[in-house]
Amino acid sequence: MIHYKELGLVNSKELFQNAVKGGYAIPAFNFNNLEQMQAIISACVETKSPVILQVSKGARKYANQTLLQYLAKGAVEYAKELGCAIPIVLHLDHGDSLETVKSCIESGFSSVMFDGSHFPYEENVRLTKEVVEYAHKYDVTVEGELGVLAGIEDDVVAEHSSYTRPEEVEDFVKRTGVDSLAISIGTSHGAFKFKVQPGELPPPLKFDILEECEKRIPGFPIVLHGASSVPQDIVADINKYGGKMEGTAGVSEDQLRRAAGSAVCKINIDSDGRLAMTAAIRKVFIEKPGEFDPRNYLGPARDKLKELYKHKIINVLGSANRV
Ligand code: G3H
Ligand code: 13P
Numbered sequence: 107m108i109h110y111k112e113l114g115l116v117n118s119k120e121l122f123q124n125a126v127k128g129g130y131a132i133p134a135f136n137f138n139n140l141e142q143m144q145a146i147i148s149a150c151v152e153t154k155s156p157v158i159l160q161v162s163k164g165a166r167k168y169a170n171q172t173l174l175q176y177l178a179k180g181a182v183e184y185a186k187e188l189g190c191a192i193p194i195v196l197h198l199d200h201g202d203s204l205e206t207v208k209s210c211i212e213s214g215f216s217s218v219m220f221d222g223s224h225f226p227y228e229e230n231v232r233l234t235k236e237v238v239e240y241a242h243k244y245d246v247t248v249e250g251e252l253g254v255l256a257g258i259e260d261d262v263v264a265e266h267s268s269y270t271r272p273e274e275v276e277d278f279v280k281r282t283g284v285d286s287l288a289i290s291i292g293t294s295h296g297a298f299k300f301k302v303q304p305g306e307l308p309p310p311l312k313f314d315i316l317e318e319c320e321k322r323i324p325g326f327p328i329v330l331h332g333a334s335s336v337p338q339d340i341v342a343d344i345n346k347y348g349g350k351m352e353g354t355a356g357v358s359e360d361q362l363r364r365a366a367g368s369a370v371c372k373i374n375i376d377s378d379g380r381l382a383m384t385a386a387i388r389k390v391f392i393e394k395p396g397e398f399d400p401r402n403y404l405g406p407a408r409d410k411l412k413e414l415y416k417h418k419i420i421n422v423l424g425s426a427n428r429v
């Protein structure tokens with residue numbers, strides 16, 4: 107067992123308190139490899155933003171738990187080397203069992219999500235409470251979820267969303283003891299969130315549900331999953347360089363900016379980063395068909411990713427200069 111404090115990580119408690127008070131959201135960026143980690147840390151150091159490094163079940167399988175642990179420790183040192191010791195949380199994204207949670211906590215995670223949103227309400231309460239009781243013994247913070255998002259997360263595809271029922275949030279938070287709550291207000295996982303015609307806007311978020319939730323749990327940290335915006339310039343580049351992604355749109359950045367000003371204090375972005383890397387790699391392959399050194403396509407992908415993250419931090423989440 108290695109405790110997260112030994113790796114120089116923090117849990118999310120204080121970060122969320124500050125974010126709710128300050129009217130901004132902490133970026134929660136997923137990572138699976140070195141280049142993504144480098145892009146996240148350098149973007150956050152340059153903008154002086156706290157950060158949540160998220161690891162999905164798929165990422166654990168892809169990257170190996172031991173390597174992830176050392177990458178996270180490396181991230182703490184790397185940030186210092188770049189000139190700013192930003193607070194870094196290592197978070198399990200969409201945890202699906204107490205076993206997974208235990209194994210993550212044992213290898214240095216400082217925060218975990220238990221996603222019981224697909225279970226009936228009472229089952230979600232019971233399982234989430236079990237996770238909280240275990241995690242809190244190690245001072246690890248826990249995110250729960252109420253309501254189901256549409257889209258793809260890990261291997262699960264949900265055709266339809268069901269919005270969070272505000273009348274449940276107070277009871278859920280009280281009975282489980284979670285430290286933050288993910289809610290469903292119209293965001294959705296993946297790069298194919300909304301089908302739109304050219305020039306058509308994606309549907310707005312359900313701010314009425316968010317406000318109802320806030321009324322019932324004032325000041326309590328709220329989380330938005332599925333918050334990628336599927337930037338149209340990046341999609342256009344992907345298509346220009348031989349890709350095929352048509353008629354797709356994400357959550358508008360204006361809507362996210364508005365949400366970040368409320369009790370929403372953690373915003374999850376993964377798909378936009380995937381799109382940015384894909385666009386950059388495709389460009390190299392089309393423009394330089396003889397290229398075969400991974401550093402010469404992963405390098406540009408990393409640069410594009412860093413630029414995207416800085417934009418999110420400065421212009422969408424408002425977490426710049428909060429360290
Ligand atoms: O919510 C899901 C995240 O985007 C992680 O996706 O399971 O493909 O790593 P993944
Ligand atoms: P996106 O697919 O919108 O990037 O959402 C990521 C997410 O919610 C990770 O938990």
Ligand code: ZN
Pocket residue numbers: 200259295331332374
């Ligand atoms: Zn998610």
